[in-house]
Amino acid sequence: MQDDPVGYSNIRDCVVQITMQDREHKNTFSGRLITGLSEAFERVRADERCKAVVLTGYDSYFASGGTKESLLQIQDRKISFTDSNIYGLALDCPVPVISAMQGHGIGGGFAMGLFSDFVVLSQESVYTTNFMQYGFTPGMGATLVLPKKLGFSLGQEMLMSAKTYYGRDLKDRGVPFPVLRRAEVLPYAVELAENLAEKPRISLITLKDHLVSDLRAELPSYIEREVAMHDKTFHQPEVRDLIQSRYAGG
Template identity: 35%
Template sequence: MAKNMELHVDEFNIAHLKMNDVENKNIFSNDFIRGFLAAMDDLEAKYKPHAMILSGLDSVFCAGAEKDTLIDLSNGVIDVKDLLMSERLVNAEYPIIAAMEGHAMGGGLVLALCSDIVIAARESRYGAVFMNMGFTPGMGTTTLLQGLMGDFVANEMMYTGKRFKGSELLNKGTNINYILPKKDVMPKALDIALQISEKNVKSVYLLKYTLSSKKKKLLIDARLQEDMMHKLSFAYPETKDIINSFYAD
C-alpha cells in the first residue's frame, strides 16, 4: 500500500479508505492517483465490503489537480488519468460514503459526486474552481454536480468558481446528506455505514448496480462534452498565464 493511502476493512465489513498524502495535501499527483487506484484494486481483490467510507485529511479532503498536470494540458499533452478515479468510484460494486472533513476543490469535489452518500463539514469549503483557472470544468462535474447541489446552485458554483463554506451550503438547501461540525463527520459516516452493514450484502450490491446506472451514463456524457471543451479551453493562449497566477504563492 502506498503511503499516501490508508485502507482497512473493519469487523463490520466496512472498508475505510483514507486519502492521506500529508505532504502534498491530497492533490492529484501521479503517485496519488496510482495509490488511489491500487488501494481500490487491493480492496476488491481481497474483500466484498458492504460499503466504503472515503475520507481525507482533517484540513483537506482532496484538492484536485496539480499545477504541473494543468500546465501539461495547456501544452497539449493530454493526460486523463484523473478520470480513472471518477470511473472507478462510479463503477464500484458497493456504496461509497464520502466523509469530507476538510476542503474539497475541483476534481477533489468530483470524488464526492461519484459517491453515493455525502457528508460535509460546516467549517470547510467546497468549490468547483475550474473556471478560476481559465478552463471549463472536468472529471464529470458538468453532469454530476447538479445531482448533489441542485441545478441552480451547481450553475453558480461552476460559473463563479466560488469556494462555498459548508455552513453556507447548509443554508442553500443542497442535496448533501449532512453538513455537520467537522468533528461529527466521521461518526455520522460510520453510523450510516453500520446501518448498511446490517443488510444482506448481495442485495446491497444489486441495489448499487441499479442506482449507479444513471451516474455511469452521466459520466460518459460528461466525458464527451468535457474532453471537447478542454481541448478548446486549455488551448487558449491566456489559460497558461491564468493557471500560473492562480497557483502563485
C-alpha cells in the first residue's frame, strides 16, 4: 500500500526488497516506520526461501534518524533509543542485507545502514552522523560501526565533527563501498543480491554468522556505553534548545 511506511516485495526469486517510504516524516524513525521495519525483518527471518535482502529508501531519502518528538522524549528521560533495536535489524538478520542508500543517510539512519553486510552509496546524497550538532553524543551503535566500516580516522572525524559529506566526498576519502549515481544504486544492489541468491541459503547464513560474529558480540557493550554517555550529555538544557531550533520549520 502506498500509505504503508515500509514496503515489502519479492523482487526476484529468493530476494526481498524492504523500502522505507514514510514520505510524511522523510524517513525519520517515526513509530510507524520502526514498527514496519521490525515486522519486515521478522518476515525475512520466517521466510525459508529468502537468501538476500535489499534495504532502500525513496527518492532522495534513505533514512533520517530520530524525529523531533523522540529526541525531546529522550531529553526528558521518557524513552531511550534502546527501546527499539532497529539499529541491529540488518546485523541480526540471518541472511545478507544490502543497504542501497540511494538517498540521504542522516544520524541514526546512516548508522543503521552501515550495519548491513553490503553498502552502496549515492554520489549526490548526503551522509552524516550529526548527533553532536544537537549537543549530545552518538547512539544507535554509531561509535562502533563508523570506525569499523569507514576506518578509525574518518569514522572519528564524522562522529566528532558532525559534518555533512556528499557521497562523492566520501568516495574521494576512500570509503570501501561503491559510490554511484543515484539512479544506479538500486539496480547495482539488486544485481548483487541476485549474485548472492545463487548460493545455498545455509551457506550464506553460516558464512554471515562467522563474518559478523565479532560485530554482534561487541555491539551490546557499545550500546551500554552510548547510553551512559547520553546520561551525561543528552539532558543539558542547551540540547533541548538545539533540538527545537534545528527542527524549526522542518
